[in-house]
Amino acid sequence: MTEQPKVVLITGASSGIGEATARRLAADGHRVFLGARRTDRLEKLSDEIRGDGGTAAFRRLDVTSAEDMRSFVAAASAEFGRIDVLVNNAGVMPLSPLESLLVDEWDRMLDVNVRGVLHGIAAALPVMRAQGAGHFVNIASIGAYEVVPTAAVYCATKFAVRAISDGLRQESTGGVRVSVISPGVTESELADTITDPTARDAMTAYRATALPATAIADAIAYAVGQPPEVDVNELVVRPVART
Numbered sequence: 310m311t312e313q314p315k316v317v318l319i320t321g322a323s324s325g326i327g328e329a330t331a332r333r334l335a336a337d338g339h340r341v342f343l344g345a346r347r348t349d350r351l352e353k354l355s356d357e358i359r360g361d362g363g364t365a366a367f368r369r370l371d372v373t374s375a376e377d378m379r380s381f382v383a384a385a386s387a388e389f390g391r392i393d394v395l396v397n398n399a400g401v402m403p404l405s406p407l408e409s410l411l412v413d414e415w416d417r418m419l420d421v422n423v424r425g426v427l428h429g430i431a432a433a434l435p436v437m438r439a440q441g442a443g444h445f446v447n448i449a450s451i452g453a454y455e456v457v458p459t460a461a462v463y464c465a466t467k468f469a470v471r472a473i474s475d476g477l478r479q480e481s482t483g484g485v486r487v488s489v490i491s492p493g494v495t496e497s498e499l500a501d502t503i504t505d506p507t508a509r510d511a512m513t514a515y516r517a518t519a520l521p522a523t524a525i526a527d528a529i530a531y532a533v534g535q536p537p538e539v540d541v542n543e544l545v546v547r548p549v550a551r552t
């Protein structure tokens with residue numbers, strides 16, 4: 310149990326890294342407010358966290374809507390009285406070579422992975438500024454540091470998350486902290502969004518060695534658990550012996 314319980318909002322909490330983070334932070338004593346589109350999963354997860362003695366609530370969230378994100382942050386503030394941390398975790402990864410021209414999937418990655426993070430910042434920053442403190446934990450990827458074939462657009466979205474996060478950090482003078490957590494291959498449902506057959510087959514082999522989602526949850530918990538004067542800016546967490 311942490312000495313400083315916080316109110317932590319997590320987008321994309323219905324599976325994978327978001328779900329593991331919700332469980333880990335709730336176990337640490339933080340109050341978690343969970344968002345995603347699959348509310349059946351959020352309800353089950355919240356029930357399980359409460360059953361284990363934690364504090365959790367949820368609301369349906371589509372991060373591609375700025376209005377929905379504002380309502381999500383407002384609902385968390387109403388539920389718990391403040392917001393300390395927003396984990397911008399929701400993401401999709403429908404990989405494909407550019408020549409496949411899956412323009413709708415490019416748009417979806419931009420909408421969820423980039424606009425979703427911006428919507429989170431737009432909704433939560435005024436609240437954090439008014440409080441005089443707050444913490445954004447933005448989930449990027451090793452794809453924020455290197456580009457590989459089939460991942461041009463996905464990597465572009467994650468480079469963008471890093472760029473936006475670093476800009477936000479540099480502009481933050483009012484006690485607002487910014488952390489970028491970049492996972493390597495991690496067990497989750499992320500690859501299920503791939504429709505291109507070539508990219509899907511390549512990913513099956515690539516993802517054979519994967520971290521458990523709890524490894525990324527642990528990194529997020531580390532950043533969240535630092536004292537107010539410490540800002541963990543970037544963490545990259547890969548499976549051992551992976552480039």
Ligand code: NDP
Nearest residue numbers: 321323325326346347371372399400450494495497498499
């Ligand atoms: P999952 O597919 O398991 O989880 C993705 C989450 O995002 C789900 O909870 C999903 O919920 C949510 N989501 C997707 N679209 C939206 C939307 N429009 N609005 C709200 N929520 C949405 O994958 P991961 O746990 O792996 O992904 C979490 C983050 O980690 C992503 O940003 C991903 O890019 C990043 N990452 C993952 C890696 C990995 O190997 N797993 C490696 C590097 C980075 P729902 O469908 O219910 O809305």
